[in-house]
Amino acid sequence: MNAVRIGLLGLGTVGGGTLELLARNGDEIARRAGRPIRVTHASVRDAGRPRGPQAANVQLLADPFELVHHPQIDIVAELIGGIEPARALVLAAINAGKHVVTANKALIAHHGNEIFEAARRAGVAVGFEAAVAGGIPIIKTLREGLAGNRIQGLAGIINGTSNYILTQMRDAGLDFATALADAQRLGYAEADPSFDIDGVDAAHKLSILAAIAFGMPLCFDQVHVEGIRGLSAMDVDYAGQLGYRLKLLGIARRTERGVQLRVHPTLLPQRHLLAQVDGVINAVLVDSDALGQSLYYGAGAGAGPTASAVVADLIDIARALTIDPEHRVPYLAFHHDRLQALPILPIDAVETAFYLRLTALDRPGVLADVTRILADQHISIEAILQKEPPPGESHVAVILLTHTVRERAVREAIARIEALPSIDGRVVSLRLDHLEH
Amino acid sequence: MNAVRIGLLGLGTVGGGTLELLARNGDEIARRAGRPIRVTHASVRDAGRPRGPQAANVQLLADPFELVHHPQIDIVAELIGGIEPARALVLAAINAGKHVVTANKALIAHHGNEIFEAARRAGVAVGFEAAVAGGIPIIKTLREGLAGNRIQGLAGIINGTSNYILTQMRDAGLDFATALADAQRLGYAEADPSFDIDGVDAAHKLSILAAIAFGMPLCFDQVHVEGIRGLSAMDVDYAGQLGYRLKLLGIARRTERGVQLRVHPTLLPQRHLLAQVDGVINAVLVDSDALGQSLYYGAGAGAGPTASAVVADLIDIARALTIDPEHRVPYLAFHHDRLQALPILPIDAVETAFYLRLTALDRPGVLADVTRILADQHISIEAILQKEPPPGESHVAVILLTHTVRERAVREAIARIEALPSIDGRVVSLRLDHLEH
Known part of the structure; x- marks a missing residue:
């Protein structure tokens, strides 16, 4: 079968890694994908810069927009990062009927909804496995x-x-x-x-x-x-x-x-x-x-792992080139007209356990004041660690672990604790999770 | 879109779990697959046995061969296990033009090559994610x-x-x-x-x-x-x-x-x-x-995790129903005519480290004899642990960890060690691996 022709936007760490991986494992990749996958073009900022041997058969273009419109490219891989011009290039590629693969998490996080809608209209695939957790699929x-x-x-x-x-x-x-x-x-x-x-x-x-x-x-x-x-x-x-x-x-x-x-x-x-x-x-x-x-x-990062995910997306698209668009795996797993705008809980209403560290005057009654405030907010304590003050030091670190509690209650308790005359400075608070749900 | 119609071979732990999962998550599954996935038929050994409420809308058949030939079924899920009649049923389903999903590792391990060849000829998909590591994809x-x-x-x-x-x-x-x-x-x-x-x-x-x-x-x-x-x-x-x-x-x-x-x-x-x-x-x-x-x-096992993998395969097939067969993901990852019969190393030639435990008379010179034999076989020792004998006991346990060595050398050394008059019984040997390759 004919080779699938790839145009790379960018030949930096990830672009170079993708080019190298496709060349190194070209035989196994063709055996898996059913056809060779070949980088035919790449856009680079400095066309005069020396490149590795893999780039010898790649046509370098100075204008990335020329690449996304090039009639001899099947899939455009956007590997330059950042929002612009990545967004404009991806949308132009989609509108030119190219499938797109990207490693750009900022782009997908900010403009994914727009990009997926454009791709759906154009009937092309958009792969973004490399955008999250590098090579982990x-x-x-x-x-x-x-x-x-x-x-x-x-x-x-x-x-x-x-x-x-x-x-x-x-x-x-x-x-x-x-x-x-x-x-x-x-x-x-x-x-x-x-x-x-x-x-x-x-x-x-x-x-x-x-x-x-x-x-x-x-x-x-x-x-x-x-x-x-x-x-x-x-x-x-x-x-x-x-x-x-x-x-x-x-x-x-x-x-x-x-x-x-x-x-x-x-x-x-x-x-x-x-x-x-x-x-x-x-x-x-x-x-x-x-x-x-x-x-x-x-x-989760680096040239090899990221290229691993980029090439997996390229192979997925190559394997599914003949599928009708409505049957592709949906971009966001669920079909576009079946997504639901679920309510997002404000952080104040989230329930977690907490680690609290306070710096207190080393004298009787401080802990009683603090635990009274926590009790008022219905915050129960799982553990207390009180460190001996260093010699000559009048302040002591007190660490409290709470049971699960609504964040707002902790914030209010912290404000009251910080107002105690026996407490020095801010209370450090960190969330604690057993991830047992 | 029309529902994809599933016939289950078997309504035991995995079959019942699959039926239950498809019912419980039916809405999310339809949103993902682009169409509902419904169990319409199931073959059971005892049609008179009471079933859960999910089975109310399922037509129960006593003859599994009637199910695999049923014209109103799109995908057959083989969940009875064992080699026969599972093999005959899967081949019959394939030859009747049905896609097949199976959780049967013995069947795939022993007859996968034959099954994949039949499926390739018939142009149908065979999913077997559930055959390995339960629900882990x-x-x-x-x-x-x-x-x-x-x-x-x-x-x-x-x-x-x-x-x-x-x-x-x-x-x-x-x-x-x-x-x-x-x-x-x-x-x-x-x-x-x-x-x-x-x-x-x-x-x-x-x-x-x-x-x-x-x-x-x-x-x-x-x-x-x-x-x-x-x-x-x-x-x-x-x-x-x-x-x-x-x-x-x-x-x-x-x-x-x-x-x-x-x-x-x-x-x-x-x-x-x-x-x-x-x-x-x-x-x-x-x-x-x-x-x-x-x-x-x-x-790796159980009704829920196995059903998770079975349903993932069903969704994959539903999503790709319109793809032409040559473009499906190949059964064994690589296209059938590009598989290579790689040589398999006999265990004798495999290199690993070893844990050896010997029971020795508690007297001088034993360890010298043992280490001499190991040295003769070019086996170097990473650690030795010698336990004090219990009171009144004349034998002592000696544990040796070796560096990486070819298995044959260890087997020969063990035979020689077991022949020493100061050694009691067999040498226990276990392989040791740091998995750092």
């Missing part, structure tokens, strides 16, 4: 593998940079700034790390996973987002003493009152499988009614 | 999610019964017979547990995974199979003292000299993710060139 799993299940929720370590930093803070006892600098030196964090450490990247991915899991339109704007910036080494340490590890989790969960969508640092029991996921690795835990809990674990 | 992952990768190997806990028994032996300190009786009492092991505890069930599944991973025909007969029957509580304990856990693994691995295909109890480092997989849970670790190591974890 989590989108395929949710969309196809678990398609018989009602998915109740999922929780994932879906930002490798943050997970690397948290792992270093725990294992090497580093403070946040040092661990971040380490990650930057090793290429695990970018020069401007905001998207990763402030939870935005994880929120992009979570909004995609939630839409697919629950059959609702993408709603990135409604994700509650907190990152790990400025997380204290002290809290990582105390969490460990209490039997917990800190992970940046993306959590989506159905409740009777609405869908929870949140990204924040979370204390997890040390023995939980997700707590074992260290370094730049990603993992997603899915709760579904027929299967129960299942876990998907692997490399 | 591992077949889809290997066949589609990792389709861009060259898969180097995989290792899996793919028999829940054995894993439950091993977990109980370790956690509760039970001996094998007691743990097996427990598993039988709880319904985790059958009255005749041979297939599970002798590794046959795991070998069925491993042969299916290996064919899909490497693009070769099914070759169950060439899997090296050892089960956990009669495993000693002492060895579980010593393994723990040395930092290892015993798991029944199915391992498939490419080497330059051929493919390794083996099922046997294996010592794994305690901190390895697979070592954390306890009870009836299954997990598969995959090594592939672009993604690296990835892990898939979940319930």
Whole structure:
């Protein structure tokens, strides 16, 4: 059969990795897809830059819009990232009748609804497996593998940079700034790390996973987002003493009152499988009614893992080139006219357990005041850890673990605790989850 | 769109679970598949037996051959298990132009090549996700999610019964017979547990995974199979003292000299993710060139998890009903005329590390004799654990961990060690793997 012809938008880390993977495993890929898959064109910013040997048979174009309209390309792979011009290029490719594969989570999270609608009208496929959790086929799993299940929720370590930093803070006892600098030196964090450490990247991915899991339109704007910036080494340490590890989790969960969508640092029991996921690795835990809990674990970033997902999408499209569009696997797992705009629960109404750290004057009665405030808010305490003050120090750290409670109650309790004259500064609060639902 | 009409062969645990799941999640399934999926017929051995409310709208047939030929059925789900009459029914359904879904690992492992060939001629789809690792979509992952990768190997806990028994032996300190009786009492092991505890069930599944991973025909007969029957509580304990856990693994691995295909109890480092997989849970670790190591974890058996996989296959077929057969995902991931009969390495030529336990007279020189024999076979020792003999006992247990070595060398060394006059009885040998490839 004729080769499927790919045009790559971008020949950077992911584009180069995709080109290399298609060349290296070309024979096995053709045996799987039933036909060769070949990169025929690529758009690059600097056509004069020297490229690897794989690029010798690829026609380089300086104008990406020329590529998306090129009559000899079947599938356009958008691997430049960012919103614009990626969005304009993807829409132009779709309108030119090309199938599209993208690794761009920001684009899908912000403009997926628009892109899928355009693709539906044009009758083309859009693959975005690489947008979430790198090479782990989590989108395929949710969309196809678990398609018989009602998915109740999922929780994932879906930002490798943050997970690397948290792992270093725990294992090497580093403070946040040092661990971040380490990650930057090793290429695990970018020069401007905001998207990763402030939870935005994880929120992009979570909004995609939630839409697919629950059959609702993408709603990135409604994700509650907190990152790990400025997380204290002290809290990582105390969490460990209490039997917990800190992970940046993306959590989506159905409740009777609405869908929870949140990204924040979370204390997890040390023995939980997700707590074992260290370094730049990603993992997603899915709760579904027929299967129960299942876990998907692997490399969440990098040239190879991302190319793995891009090429899987290319093979899917090549295998299904003759299918009529109405029968393709729907972009968001559910057919477009059967999506439901489920209500999203505001964070105030979410119920979790909490880790609270307060700095108190080391004198009698303080703990009585604090526990009285918690009792007033119907917050019950699971554990208290009080550290001896260092010699000559008049303040002591008190750590409290609460049982599950509605967030609003904790916020009100914290405000009252901070107003106590015996309490110094802010109360540090972190959510705690056993992920047993 | 019209409903897809399903005929169930069998309404036992899996058949009943499938019927129940399709009814319970009927609305979400129709939103995903683009059309309702309905069980219209089922064949049962005893049509007079009372059934649940879901069966009220299902026409029960006493003759399964009437079902597979029924003109008003689109997909036949074979959920009776065993080789015959399952094989004859599946072939009859295929020849009658029905798509087929099956949960039958023995059938696919033994007769998959024949069944796929018949299906190819008839232009119908055959789904068998439920045949391996219950509800974990591992077949889809290997066949589609990792389709861009060259898969180097995989290792899996793919028999829940054995894993439950091993977990109980370790956690509760039970001996094998007691743990097996427990598993039988709880319904985790059958009255005749041979297939599970002798590794046959795991070998069925491993042969299916290996064919899909490497693009070769099914070759169950060439899997090296050892089960956990009669495993000693002492060895579980010593393994723990040395930092290892015993798991029944199915391992498939490419080497330059051929493919390794083996099922046997294996010592794994305690901190390895697979070592954390306890009870009836299954997990598969995959090594592939672009993604690296990835892990898939979940319930490997039971009505719900198996029905999850059966229904996923039904939805896949419903989604792809209009695709032309040549473009379907190939049964064994690679197109039928592009499979390669790779050489399978005999177990003698496989290289692993070993755990050896010998019972020796407690006197000087014994260890010198043993280590001399090992040195003669170029077997280097990683660790030695010698237990004090109990009071009044003249024999002592000596445990040796070797570095990686070719199996034949270990077998020869063991024969020579057993011939030493200072050694009592047989040498217990278990393979040890760090799964770091």
